[in-house]
Amino acid sequence: MKEVFDINRFGKLLRYDLSVNRWEYILLLPVSILALWFVMFMSYGNVNASNFEAGNYLPIYFIGYLIMGIFLNSKSFGALKNRLSATSYLTLPASTFEKFFLHWFMRIGLFTILYPVVFYIGVNSFIPIFKFGVKLYLSYQGAPAIFPEIAPFEFTLVNPQYGRFIFIPFVIYFGLIFALTLVQLGSIAFGRWNLVKTSGVLIGVLALFYLYLKLIAAFKGGFEVIRPNFYLDGFPEHITLLEIGLMLLMVISLMVCWTATFLKLKEKEV
């Protein structure tokens, strides 16, 4: 078992990764926050008469997760894109599983945990800056400094338990993680132009899921299998066979993606 995974060796690999990719990780935080500031500037600027409500953050949050995650994961296994660095990377005395898991841990696991924090800091730090800027602009124009209220971002908004139904948050979170895993697989399988090629695959997979969802819509109500006789906040009132099927399909797709990424790394020849 220690040949496959050893926490001590994994720690050394993590240290090595931080030493080699130090600047990528360090620069990611300020660049992400600046990008968020830009997006929020565009979003708040579109608010005219109505207030910017907390719910408005949700699409920005998830699209931001996807874009940032795709960017980060497209750089996975960067050492393997070059024959020279691939030689050093593959002969580094750590197991293939540890090398695979390190990329998953840093670029999907840790990213998924840290992204809400970065989003929270980015958005909430921009609100006073934006308000101050608008106030300055309006006073310069001689207009009264009246501006719609901007709600701060709160973690509860993106808590999977927040929704009444399990299905939607499950599909969103699994879907996002699946997309990032697919990008990671693409980065090892396609080499150059991996982002373009993986995007094609991702669009194909999304089209398949969309067709499946269409199928769900067509048969909605016809395949109810669970209708619990209790009420629990967050637990669905009913769930259909097709919905269960979709969730299972997503879990299986994710497993297949992980296995394929691991095997691609294991069988890599330089």
Added chain:
Amino acid sequence: MIQLSNVSYGYRKLERLFQHMNLEVREGNIVGLLGKNGAGKSSLLRLTNGLLKVQQGDISVLGHDPFKRSPYFLRKVIMIPEEYNLPDKTVMGKFASSLAVFYPNFEKEKFHSLLQSFDLDPSKKLGKCSYGQRKKFLIAFALSTGCKLLLLDEPTNGLDIPSKSIFRKMVAANLRTDQTVIISTHQVKDVENLIDRVILVDQGRIVLDQDMLAISDHYSFGFSAQLSKEWIYSEKAQGGYHFFKRLTPGENPTQVNLELFFNAVSQGIVLVESTQNETVL
């Protein structure tokens, strides 16, 4: 230590680089793997190191299947490829520290002493080092790891003349008896005083596998202004000919001129039948 049995490998399906190759390398050898460009030397090292997968036959290195890339195998083997990519923004010493932790027998003091011998500053960024300095850094690192097997692919390429000499001294002085080194090179002169065994690869075949001592026991190498019928092979040089001939009884062995011998074997001049430990010359 290294055992190749009936190994075949090719980059293209129909074009085999190696066909049914057999090879055994014993512990403690310093082996010179010689051959022309494209002869398959680097591929042989890559098969040994687990970077390539054999398509047919078996390969065992230190009791492991190299392509499984077990961490227990990888920490016992280190390879310096002919070309490499090091992180430009990282300082030499810091990069070495982040790598050294993977090698349980790494000797930090030896590493710093080797850096000093090569006149390298550990606080210098790798991006600011020349090709030769980077190579010297890698050689110093490899010699300090304490790995049982060192695979050096064209180690003297890019080294200046004093560094080549230091390299030879460093390898000879810093090896334990249980360590094995395979040096792949086409610069035969750079290693002829260092190696104790020579393997010649040509067109994916091993055309010679012999101890240096056995070669010097069978052949006498020299330089003469006059041609002689006794010579097996000669090459014209300024003022005469480099040659080798059979060593006659009572004659003292000479130093092997490996480049001359290499050229002769490459041209098929010397008929060599190689067995596992004994070669009929």
